[in-house]
Amino acid sequence: MLKISGSTTLTLNINGEDRKVIAKPSDTLLHTLRKELGLTSVKPGCENGDCGACTVLVNNWPIKSCLMLTVEAMGKEILTVEGLKNAPIQKAFVEKWGFQCGYCTSGFLMVCHSLSKIHPDANDYVIQQWLESNLCRCTGYQEIEEAIKSVLTNKY
Incomplete structure (x- = not known):
């Protein structure tokens, strides 16, 4: 089991490339993709899962990134429009x-x-x-x- 407290460096597979990010346990994937990695195709909208503007693919399935914690994306393939x-x-x-x-x-x-x-x-x-x-x-x-x-x- 992964235990994270405070900011931690994580490796995520984004658009076919392993990328290191610094994330807190409460950071959403939406926040990390936009703020840490500059992937601005991922749009903040309602930030509660209703609108879908923040949709990315996680292991080829559409996921609303405002509802997924960054830490949950570890070990998965994430695809954005940039990819x-x-x-x-x-x-x-x-x-x-x-x-x-x-x-x-x-x-x-x-x-x-x-x-x-x-x-x-x-x-x-x-x-x-x-x-x-x-x-x-x-x-x-x-x-x-x-x-x-x-x-x-x-x-x-």
Whole structure:
């Protein structure tokens, strides 16, 4: 069992690279990614798990980083938008206008990227269920849904 008190140096695997960070036991992954590592695609929104702006992938699954402690991320693979490196979903968001102000876009990109990997043949119901995890206050969801559908092997 890991026992941490005060600030401690931890090693996290972020975007395929081991990175050392200094974290307190109460630090959230959101705080560490933004403040310690400068990964600003991870957005603070509600900071209680409702909006999804802070979504990252942890072992390929979407996780709201405001709800995860940094220490819980040790030994796991964390992926942020900075690590996508021009994934098909990024191009699809541009082509389908899946953003407006852009604040929620990072979280949606991560959810959609994970969906395309875990459920490449997702039907409308599965897509809707996955998109419900994040909130967009500007565009609605039609363009975001069109973006994810354009990258799925199901080809709508």
